[in-house]
Amino acid sequence: MDETVQKSPPSAADSRPARQRAAREAAATPGAERVRVNDPDRTMANILQVATAEFADKGLAGARIDEIAALTSTSKRMIYYYFGSKEGLYVRVLEEAYRRIRQIESDLHLEDLAPEQALRTLVGFTFDYQLANPDFIRLVMNENMHRGEYISRSTTIQELNIPVIHAVHKVYQRGVGAGVFRPDVDPVDLHMSISALCFFNVSNRHTFGAIFKRTLEAPAAMAERRASIVEMIVRFLRP
Template identity: 50%
Template structure:
C-alpha cells in the first residue's frame, strides 16, 4: 500500500520570506499606483522592480485589482494607526486637538504617495475604496476619537457647543491635504515653494491654529 504524503508544513523561514516578498510588492505597487494611477500602473513593471513575477504577484493578490485594493487598505491603515497611538486621552482637550491636527498634517506631508493615491481614487470616483471594509471601520474610529475630544472640551468649557466630529475631521484633512496636493501648481503661480522646511513649518502652525480657533469657545 502506497502512503500518500500530505503537503509539507511551511517553515517559519518560509513564512518570513513570504511576508518580506509581499511587503516589498506592496511598497513598490504603492509607488506605481500613486505615480501612474490604477490604469497607468503595470503589473509587469511592478514585477520587474521587485525581482518577482506576475505569477507571484497574482499568487499573493489574485489580480491587479486585488493588489490595488491592498495598496489602498494599507495606505489608510497606516494613517489610522498613526492617529491611534497618539495617547491623546492623557492630554487636556485643546492640547490633544492640536496634537491630532499636527499628526494629520505631518502624515500627509511625509507621505505624498498617500495624497496621490487619494487623488487618483477620486478621479475614479471612489471606484475601489468603498468596497474595503477595514477602511470604513478605521475611519469610524478616528471620527469617534474626535467626538470624544469635542465632548471633553465642551465639558471643560474650552470648546464651543455644536461641533461636528465628521466636519472637523474633514477640515483637518483638507487643510493638511492641500499643502501636498497643490504644492507644484501653487509654486508655479505664486513662486512660493510649499515643500521647503520653512514653508511646511509655517503652514503646519497655521493649520493647527485654524483648527483650534474653530473649536474654541468665544
C-alpha cells in the same frame, strides 16, 4: 507632541528611483529566492511597497504588473496568486496606506492630553504625516478620480476609519465639557476640515506655488503653514 515641523521630505519623483533600487538590491541578495519561497509575508510586503509607489506615480490604469514584478524579482503569476488581480493589488495598497496612518494615530494617546492640546497634537500629526508621505496623497487623489469606486469595495478601509472619528469625537466632547470648544460641531465635519487643510498643502503646493510665486516647500514656509493650520482649527472650535 512636539510642535516642531519635520524636515520636508524629498519629492516622490526623487524618492521613487531609490525605492526601486532598494527593491532590486533586496531581491538580488544571496538567498532572496529562498526568502520569497519561505517567507510569503515578506514577499507580499515587498510587493505592496513597490506597488504603492507605482500606483501613486501612475494611477491604476498606468501602473503595470510586469513592472511591479520586475522591481520585486517576483512574477506576475505570484502577484496574482497573492492578490487575485491588478485591481485586488490596488485595493490592498489602499488598505495598507490607510492602515499605516490610522495605526500611528492610535499611538498618539490623545486621551492623556488636555482637549486643546490633544486637538493641536492631532492636527499637527496630520500635517506632518501627509507632508512626509506624498504617495498617500497621490493614492487618495487617484482614487477620487475613480470616484471612490475601489475604496467602496473594501470593508477594511471602512472599519479602519471608524476609530479616527471616535478619537476626534472624544477629544471634541471633552473640550465641550471643559468649556473650551463650542457645542455645535459635527465630528466628521471637523475631521474633514483637518484633512482638507493638511491635504491641500501637499496636493496643490506645486500649482499654488507656481501661480503665486511662492516656494512652499521651504522648511520655514512649512513651519509657518503648519502653525497656521493648527491655530485655525483651534480657533474654529473656540466658543
